[in-house]
Amino acid sequence: MPGTSARQLHLNVFLHGCGHHGAAWRLPDSPIAELGDIRFYERLAQVAERGLFDAVFFADGQSAGDPASGPLWHLEPLTMLAAIARATDRIGLVSTVSSTFYEPFHAARMLASLDHISGGRMGVNVVTSMFDAEARNHGMPAMPPHEERYARAAEFIDVAQGLWDSWDGDALLRDRAGRYADPSLVRPVLHQGAHFSVDGPLNVPRSPQGRPVLFQAGASEPGRALAASYAEGVYAVAYDLPSAQAYYADVKRRIAEAGRDPDAVAIMPGLVTYVAATREEALAKQAAVDAALPVETSLAQLGRFVQRDCSGWELDAPVPALVPASDFTGPAGRYATILRIIETEQPTVRQLLGRLAAGGGHATMVGTPAEVAGQMQQWFEEGGADGFNLMPPLLPESLEDFVTLVVPQLQRRGLFRTEYTATTLRGHLAQRTAA
Structure with a gap:
């Protein structure tokens, strides 16, 4: 077996409905009747954990869409992840949270709680949302302008991070004869900004990771700037290797210009695969x-x-x-x-x-396990990706095929772990726990 490469692929799996293909739910053996059953999602997460994935990822939306055209949203993802955390041991857990509709205190509290529940495996994909139908479910006639949404997102992240940092790691004393916590190590945030007013501190003590891992999926100019300033992982859209290389080079450059280490931020394009013998x-x-x-x-x-x-x-x-x-x-x-x-x-x-x-515009790879692994390796080694956000077109079939057939190929090439060596999501991404 080849020696382990110093740089390793990162793999997340984006779980959605019966699969990412728009007709997946129409097939005779589709799991359409299981979308309200948490055990379905627990089993999928367990398959991904068997494949040693960094994380499972759930997107989210705030409107119902066209109910006739197929499943869009079913269960709320943060609620699901509380259950999935109990059904898994090592795999990371990532949910989308909209900075346009959530308040930072509410989001920070839920995410810190989930980081406790999961033993340090929580991540969050901060999005700005985009549809007027979503805005009308939150007391707005339409979405705010693009620039305003991204300014709010940056402030949202700053406030959430301040709340997560409002408890020092050694603030809890648990002294039954004295104090439960040292108040000098629990600080208010006292934030007064353009979009939020938050006193703090958070009413959840510091979680195992300190801060949940922050993901971003920005393709626009302000989205890339937000990712460069804050993200630890970036979900990208790239149809082919040249477009992936262009995005990768641009975002890595922006990360360096923001004074951060580009090698510490994993860029993961979406990937649809059909694999067979x-x-x-x-x-x-x-x-x-x-x-x-x-x-x-x-x-x-x-x-x-x-x-x-x-x-x-x-x-x-x-x-x-x-x-x-x-x-x-x-x-x-x-x-x-x-x-x-x-x-x-x-x-x-x-x-x-x-x-x-x-x-849609995401990369699609079709072929044998060796062919798919070879294409992934090319993207990884030629400046197109640090890993991939797998988007199985059919569930559970496409995920099971990938774990059973492609992961061993990647391992034989020395590109992917053969066992978990960390217990936290940030550890899987080979990053230090937030100080």
């Missing part, structure tokens, strides 16, 4: 779930992305010619990704619909 079998898995997409709805969605009527497009023919990105007047990011998919993969219309239904 042969490439043909892997492609067949992908084709089977693609075939379950509702054609009319999927073509209508594609039409919104490319701003033209796609209803008459022949499914098994090449994608008709689209206007260059320079002439496109709609949202540019997804359109540019669609053009890259067409140029690189030359898909049929049906295949394009499937690609967009499973991860």
Whole structure:
């Protein structure tokens, strides 16, 4: 077996519904009836823990979306993670929290409690949210402007960190004949800012990690700046290696300019995988779930992305010619990704619909365990990633395939741990516990 590489891959798994493919829930053997059963999520986390993943990750949203189109949100993730913490031992636990809708005291208290419950395995992905439908569930007519949301997010993080730091690690005395805690080691925050007024201190003593691990998923200019200033892990979107390398280099540069160590921040692009013993079998898995997409709805969605009527497009023919990105007047990011998919993969219309239904603009790797591990290694060694945020298109199948087939390949290459050597999430990321 090759020697262990000094630099190791990081792997998180993003658990969502029946899987990240939009048609996953439609398959006859999908776990659609289990989405309200916490045991389903506990089993998934246990599979990921068997694969020695750094963490499981749950996104979150604040509106219901279209109830007919498939499962979007089901159980609230922080509540779920309290249960999953009791069903697992070592794997990290990460939830999205919206700085636009949460107050920092409320969030800091819940996250510190979960860090205690899990024995130091908690992380948080701070987002600003983006949809007006979410804002209207929180007393706002619409989302605040982009710049205001990110300014609030930065202040939110500062206040939360101040609250987590308001208890020293040795503040608890537990002296039954004297004092429970040393009040000189429990300090108020006394924050008065543009968005929040918080006295503190937190009413939860310092947790095992001190501060839960902070993740960020910024792609925009202010999002990248926020990640550079605060994040310990960054969830990225990259369709191919060149786009991953460009994002990686830019964010690492920003981290250094912020006076932080770029090597201490793990950048993890999203990754969709279809894996089987042969490439043909892997492609067949992908084709089977693609075939379950509702054609009319999927073509209508594609039409919104490319701003033209796609209803008459022949499914098994090449994608008709689209206007260059320079002439496109709609949202540019997804359109540019669609053009890259067409140029690189030359898909049929049906295949394009499937690609967009499973991860959208995220990387997709299809093939044998060796082929998928080889592509991951290339991204890792050529400046595209420090690891990946796995987005299984089908649950539990795609996660089980990855753990059983791909993880051993990565281990044989010396790229991934063969056992947990740390007990905290920050330890898995090879970072020191917050002082």
